[in-house]
Amino acid sequence: MREVVATQNAPKAIGPYSQAIKANGLVFVSGQVAFDPASGEIVQGGVAVQTEQVLKNIAAILEAAGSGLGKAVRAGVFLKNMEDFAAMNEVYGRFWKEAPPARSTVEVARLPKDVLVEIDVIAVQ
Numbered sequence: 001m002r003e004v005v006a007t008q009n010a011p012k013a014i015g016p017y018s019q020a021i022k023a024n025g026l027v028f029v030s031g032q033v034a035f036d037p038a039s040g041e042i043v044q045g046g047v048a049v050q051t052e053q054v055l056k057n058i059a060a061i062l063e064a065a066g067s068g069l070g071k072a073v074r075a076g077v078f079l080k081n082m083e084d085f086a087a088m089n090e091v092y093g094r095f096w097k098e099a100p101p102a103r104s105t106v107e108v109a110r111l112p113k114d115v116l117v118e119i120d121v122i123a124v125q
Helices: 047-064 082-095
Strands: 002-005 020-023 026-032 072-079 102-107 117-124
Touching (some): 047 082, 047 117, 072 082
Antiparallel strands (some): 026 117
16 A cells, blocks of 8 residues: 655655655655745755754654654765764754664765755654
């Protein structure tokens, strides 16, 4: 069984993809960037501000899927610049204080809308 997850509390997909898909007891959240769902604009500020918005967006999508950040099992972090790792990691750590998901973090050449960070997540329902 496969079910599309969509919520107004997170940015709408800007291409042919879903905010998330539920399948076989898992929730696969598409990569999220720092769009403010209310304005549709990228939040201004450095990587810490953008990371916070990204994780709020992910939390809203997981909630709509009947899951939550505490049920995340895997995260992928894509940074425009690895020099931003410490600032991203500090904010990320505030969202997962205990039992954070497994994670990879990589530097990439470019991200959508030239944002500084993108994060995707897999969680259990």
